[in-house]
Amino acid sequence: MRLVRRKMVKEAVELNITAFLNLMVILVPFLLITAVFSRVTILELNLPPKNSRVVEPENIKLQLELVIRPESFEIRDSNLGRIKYLQREQDNTNWKIFTDLLVEIKTRFPDEKNITLLVDRKVTYKTIIQVMDRVGSAEIVNITELETVELFPNISMGDAPEIEVAPETVDALEQQSTEASNQ
Numbered sequence: 001m002r003l004v005r006r007k008m009v010k011e012a013v014e015l016n017i018t019a020f021l022n023l024m025v026i027l028v029p030f031l032l033i034t035a036v037f038s039r040v041t042i043l044e045l046n047l048p049p050k051n052s053r054v055v056e057p058e059n060i061k062l063q064l065e066l067v068i069r070p071e072s073f074e075i076r077d078s079n080l081g082r083i084k085y086l087q088r089e090q091d092n093t094n095w096k097i098f099t100d101l102l103v104e105i106k107t108r109f110p111d112e113k114n115i116t117l118l119v120d121r122k123v124t125y126k127t128i129i130q131v132m133d134r135v136g137s138a139e140i141v142n143i144t145e146l147e148t149v150e151l152f153p154n155i156s157m158g159d160a161p162e163i164e165v166a167p168e169t170v171d172a173l174e175q176q177s178t179e180a181s182n183q
Contacts, residue, residue: 062109064152067160068131069120073098075105078116093130099138106151115152118160
C-alpha cells in the first residue's frame with residue numbers, strides 16, 4: 001500500500017484586530033482626559049520670619065450677612081459678629097426700620113456692594129423675595145423727591161446656621177413639657 005500525501009492548501013488567515021482597535025479608541029481619549037486631572041499643583045506660601053511682628057490691617061473689610069428666620073432678622077458681620085437683631089412676625093414686618101438700618105450701614109461702608117443672605121428652611125419664598133428687593137436698593141425721601149439708592153446689589157445665598165440652645169434652656173423646655181403631660 002502506498003500512502004499518498006496530499007498537500008493541504010492553507011489559506012492565509014487574516015488577523016482580526018477590530019476588537020483591539022475598539023479598545024484603543026476608548027482607552028486613548030480616557031488616558032488623555034485623566035492625565036489633565038492628575039497634574040500636580042503647587043501652592044506657594046510666604047510665611048513671615050520668626051522675629052516679625054504681626055501687622056493688623058487698618059481697613060477692616062465688611063462681610064455683611066443677613067440671617068433670615070421666620071421670627072427675626074439678624075444683620076451681622078462674619079468677622080465681628082452681630083450688628084443688629086430685629087424681631088418680626090411671619091406676616092408683619094417693619095420694613096422701614098430694616099431699610100433704615102441697611103442705609104445706615106451703607107453710609108458707613110459706601111464701597112461695599114456684597115451681602116450674604118442666610119435663609120432658614122422655614123422662611124417663605126415671599127419673604128425671601130421681599131428681603132432681596134429691599135437689600136438691593138432703597139427709596140429715600142429727599143426733601144421734596146423720592147430718590148432710589150443702591151444698597152447691596154451683589155446678593156449671595158446660603159443656609160442659616162442652626163440655633164444654638166443653652167443646656168439650661170433645653171432642661172427648662174423638657175421640664176415644661178413633662179409638667180404639661182402630667183396635667
